Amino acid sequence: MSGGLGPLPWGYVRRFGRVVFRQQQWKSTVSTHPKMPPCDFVPEKYKSYPYERIQKIREQNISPSLRMYYKKPLLLHQGHMQWLFDYEGRRYLDLFAGIVTVSVGHCHPKVTVATQKQLARLWHTTNIYMHPSIHEYAEKLASLFPDPLKVIYLTNSGSEANDLAMFMARLHTHNFDIISFRGSYHGGSPYTLGLTSIGPYKHGVANGFGCSTGVNGAVQYPRSFLKEAYQLVQERGGVCISDEVQTGFGRTGSHFWGFQTHDVVPDIVTLAKGIGNGFPMAAVVTTKEIANSLAQNLHFNTFGGSPLACVVGAAVLDAIEEDGLQKNSRDVGTYMLLELAKLRDKFEIVGDVRGKGLMIGVEMVTDKHSRHPLPAEEINQIWEDCKDMGVLLGRGGLYNQTFRIKPPMCITKKDVDFAVEVFHTALQRHMERAAK
Incomplete structure (x- = not known):
């Protein structure tokens, strides 16, 4: 044996x-x-x-x-x-x-103090006004991404971020089909459930497309697989979305983002979970060109990018850097x-x-x-x-x-x-x- x-x-x-x-x-x-x-x-x-x-x-x-x-x-x-x-x-x-x-870390002191200060200053105002927190945070977060991934849309959850990423991709390419991986989980909303093929999450309701890796038990891609897959998709007019909800913010150790391990640059990146250390926030990061596709009509988020969320997000980035x-x-x-x-x-x-x-x-x-x-x-x-x-x-x-x-x-x-x-x-x- x-x-x-x-x-x-x-x-x-x-x-x-x-x-x-x-x-x-x-x-x-x-x-x-x-x-x-x-x-x-x-x-x-x-x-x-x-x-x-x-x-x-x-x-x-x-x-x-x-x-x-x-x-x-x-x-x-x-x-x-x-x-x-x-x-x-x-x-x-x-x-x-x-x-x-x-x-x-649970109740990390630096994040807790930053949150308490902002709670006493301003909890919420929508994006119909400017406030410093969202601009400071957007600049800080964007600096961690390679060009041309510099435009950020803040949301409240990973499901919402992945919903928005799919919507952006379809608006930009005018294509509908989306490919995902077996064993993947990309959210619990009706839209994202179409990307999921794990039995307990399926409710017997049609939600379109998808064959549906973090939830499958930390399965790594074979060497060069992702780079070749990106090339095949992009050559055919598609865009590549990297779901960094679990793999992002330095968790894999060698790089800050999981996609960097595979020497690729996606067209859209989604972030959540560790972005706020438990605070409900998420983000979609993309190119100016793809972001402009969404700007053809109004797309609004009441709570995404609130002053409180952005202060929390900035404090998390500081803690990751300062604590190594x-x-x-x-x-x-x-x-x-x-x-x-x-x-x-x-x-x-x-x-x-x-x-x-x-x-x-x-x-x-x-x-x-x-x-x-x-x-x-x-x-x-x-x-x-x-x-x-x-x-x-x-x-x-x-x-x-x-x-x-x-x-x-x-x-x-x-x-x-x-x-x-x-x-x-x-x-x-x-x-x-x-x-x-």
Whole structure:
């Protein structure tokens, strides 16, 4: 057997693509709980509704389509950088960053102070007037893009940004068809759902076009693939849209934008999530020529580019630069990939460890030979074990078989050591259960 669990003195047999142990039970080396790195932040005491009342309100007054993680959903109370605290004061290492949204850290002090100052000055005025924040931020954001990507339209969410990008592309080219990747997710609006082919997001309502990579578990493109694909599209009069909602703002480590890794310049770029560190804002960045196509008629956004949003966005850019978070994503992300790769070599059910920077996928399989997805109930138990030991992971993939690791970019190597030890412990516990 290549990779896998290594030599086992008590022997094993393979049955139905699974590893089954015999002669002797799996010998546990599992510690009760790996020790968390220290954190000097003390959360406030929780003073809101009891857990049971929160749960009842959720059942009665919150849309059932908004599903929650874990058998007993977490009731979170406060956050500090890479840490989250629940209503009972338990601390969790957040390796999913509010679905890849908290870029510089929960309640980052620099972003918090900038937001508080602007809250006392001016929350909102629409773009029928000028205010300094949007102009200062637009100039700062545009400086991070290569020519000719210098025109910015600010919106409220990634779905809205991708909607607008598709609309711009169609106005500019007078073509309708759009190609996207299998396993992609580009938003939850009716327009963007046409780009998505992940079953749980489909509602049986026609929404046109598309075959529909971040949600598929940090799958990287083959070398030169994207460059050749761009060339084929642009030669035929099409435009190329790069969805940087998850890959942008230095998360991949080597570059500030994911498309730069592939030596291409898209025609339109969409941004969200990490752009505001959790504040609801997003953007479309494009060329003057394409932007002018939208200017043929009025297109207006009430809240996009508000004074508050622009101050938050500028503070996030400052924090990324001043805290060295792109470099941290590269250094800590590479370290984490190498540490997780050791678990891939040790455990037969870890089929793949992949990614770049702090955008990592760990694919779970029944065995490395068949590469069938590990059954949901087994993945769920590993996932629950990690949570119980203080580590929060995301899930993705066509069969929900891939753990998504995309933490705030302020995470440290000590945090990684803790997270990998927790994951290792959860995998060992799984093997113990499988051996019984």
